[in-house]
Amino acid sequence: MRSVLIIDDNPGVGEALTLLLSLHDIEARWAATPEQGLALLGQLAPDLVIQDMNFSADTTSGEEGQQLFRQIRSRHSDLPVILLTAWTQLEQAVALVKAGAADYLAKPWDDMKLLATVENLLELAESNAELQRGRQRRRARIEALHARFKLDGVVFASDAMLTALELACQVARAPLPVLVTGPNGSGKERVAAVVHANSAVAHGPFVALNCGALPGELIEAELFGADSGAFTGAHKAREGRFEAADGGTLFLDEIGNLPLAGQVKLLRVLETGRFERLGSTRTREVKVRVISATNADLKSMVAAGTFREDLYYRLNVIELRVPSLAERREDIAPLAEHFLAGQAQLSPAAAELLQLHGWSGNVRELKNVMARAALLCRDGLIQPGDLGLEAALAAAAVNRNLDEPGREAIEAALRKHGGVVARAAQSLGLSRQALYRRMERYGLSS
Secondary structure, X not given: OXXXXXXXXXXXXXXXXXXXXXOOOOEEEEEOOHHHHHHHHHHHOOOEEEEEOOOOXXXXXXXXXXXXXXXXXXXXXXXXXXXXXXXXXXHHHHHHHHOOOOEEEEOOOOHHHHHHHHHHHHHHHHHHHHHHHXXXXXXXXXXXXXXXXXXXXXXXXXXXXXXHHHHHHHHOOOOOOEEEEOOOOOOHHHHHHHHHHOOOOOXXXXXXXXXXXXXXXXXXHHHHOEOOOOOOOOOOXXXXXXXXXXXXXXXXXXXXXXXXXXXXXXXXXXXXXXXEOEOOOOEEEOOOEEEEEEOOOHHHHHHHOOOOHHHXXXXXXXXXXXXXXXXXXXXXXXXXHHHHOOOOEEOHHHHHHHHHOOOOOHHHHHHHHHHHHHHHOEOOEXXXXXXXXXXXXXXXXXXXXXXXXXXXXXXXXXXXXXXXXXXXXXXXXXXXXXXXXXXXXXOOOO
């Protein structure tokens, strides 16, 4: 059952609020002094506190209420607190809201408004608690994954990347081809390395070939090797990547760039484990786990006739999708810190800009941005201008101006949420402090 702690030295106030809340299925306890309130706070662990601003008959300064609020905040930083204030303490109440109080209500209060405020804040507190529980569950999953598997130094904190890595570790032991999909620069090779590190051939070599980095006429020689004189410039026999990867894993990046002739030979190796070097009639046999990767739509390439359908299904026995950095923004901060490696620190403004940037180049782009920023920053502190993201910075400023809610939007949000600033701010995508600043600018009150 939801619970509220009321701290007020007026018995009439305490009894009235206790009755009002209990009639609406909210358990309420009353404390007559700050000392009693703090003691009950430790015993009951309420979901919300309603506290008076003044506890002395000979003063209306509100100092006692301020001290009580700070004590509550120091012990329970996430606990929502509603302030009950007379007009003489209004200025202090507003200051405390800016310092983290959930809201304030003037005495005498309106029952319906108070109930709406309490209900909304309890709902918000439950949402925040569920979010925190989700984070704790995610941390537990990440710790369990680190404990059971080798993650090859992959840095992550997001649910999206956690899910991808969990699947990679789950399928690693099966000796089946894996197709890793995702945009360029997202970390497909790192995920492939995780599969290898946890596979039955982890003791063997991990050999990589980027099929998009070589001319078509050289890819086959790289894959299968070539005898001396097999083509112009082949002055001596050379080993191919399949031979180099024997007993281990061969990672074929940008597999969609493999020419059709190479696709035929690759299909044969996958089916039989056999191949011939270019210019040779001798059949060689290898045992290799093949992991391929692509940012292309291979199904569309199959429909267009540029990629063999039988090879597609042979490679795509298990598909692992690596999300873009824009889909896992929780990874931006830890990745940035990892790339900086203690060379510099991010200022809060620079960290905010990293979250606003689109990252079309994904993790690779972030790595390059961090290298540049560490080189250009002063006194080891990276500012927004050091990131080289001026276009994103300008766009973010424009978007903030365009998206900033005006008077009508703020009034509508306050009406919708019964004057509860915390809920109105959340619906507008603002912090409470930011909403209060805008309300002050427009001459609005809750």
